[in-house]
Amino acid sequence: MRFHDRRHAGQELAVRLMEWAADGDLVNPVVLALPRGGVPVAAEVAHALGTPLDVLVARKIGVPRHPETGVGAIVGDDPPLFDRRALEMLGLSEDRLAPDVAHERTELHRRELLYRGDRSAPQVTDRAVILVDDGLATGATARAALRHLRRRGPARLILAAPVCAPETAALMRSEADDVVCLLQPSGFHAVGQWYDDFDQVSDDEVIQVLHERSASPSKS
Template sequence: MPFRDRTHAGQELALRLVEWADSGDLLNLLVLAMPPGGVPVAAEVARALHAPLDVLVALEISTPIRPRTAIGAVVADDPPLYDRQSLAMMHLSEDRLGDVVARERNELHRREYVYRGRRPLPSVNGRTVVLVDDGLATGLTATAALRYLRRHGPARLIMAVPVGSPRTTAAIGRECDDVVCLEQPPSLHTVGEWYEDFGQVSDTRITNTLQRFHATA
């Protein structure tokens, strides 16, 4: 396994990104983590780049029929992003998922308040934004997050992950300016299999981490 834990993965990812920073390509930088798992990874990136760190919460949408299968994602107050193929396979339509989406959006806003309080997301307009997660499997939450950020006018948008499936990584590349993915195994079943320790990241750990990095608007 290439990564001991998320902190180790973040350190390895930071080494790659520091090369870009040294070349002057990462200006007016903001690092955004996708919680929960992306926060320990992004903390190491932000530390190495001497950059502010904040979080962008995106949640998967699933159904009671297949609770472990993501069929969509939500971020902020944007309309849900759906995997159309999954909807068709399950004979579902968007209008039948209203209650599910409402529950996920309520949970999303709850987490935003826990992590950030009433402080808004820092402005991304005109900045180089590095969006960090602990890996790319389906890519639904990452796609929703990148599309949200793109609409807010970053100068450059980068997705950075320690590991991802080749197919998903290629698809994510169409949603941003650059993708940094250290490992792309031919068959990626779960992100967690590429970590020796892939334990849950608590809200307390996330808030304590964010308190050490004060992102400015």
């Protein structure tokens, strides 16, 4: 199985989540997307469930000069969450990464303002929260996001993604109440290999999707 694009992946993911909604297991749900790639996926889920859609901005902390290699992540004003084993293997320290953390924190707040404007972050206390991404490789940003949300007291915390590295999906089960992942291929190398169209999502696309969803009535 492959996905045509992120919207197709979101539609397939929504079918699985609709089964839970039909059983009444999702109380006052809200869908949160990890931007940017998670937004088109989450939009389809929110549309199918008739729920609000918003974003939870997380930023990966990469290795200096090799930013694609993540060793941690940040959400909001939370302290950075590092992969201690990776730091030791690479001979890195938190102090050494402090400038990178500061840079990513600035970018995080820029995106929050850009995507949400003057809207407050959605309330998640005592609600079913569905955190959506377009796929999980290392899961660094998802782990930081889940811990951030857990501290805010959701009634149920669900991580949902169309495709996941099997070992990452297993690790995420200690962070979320439920992990919904349609594909967990043994030959996983990168999220994009399971999409026909995996072009980068732009800020403008994120803003447009959020605007369209906010203009759509939610189910009561």
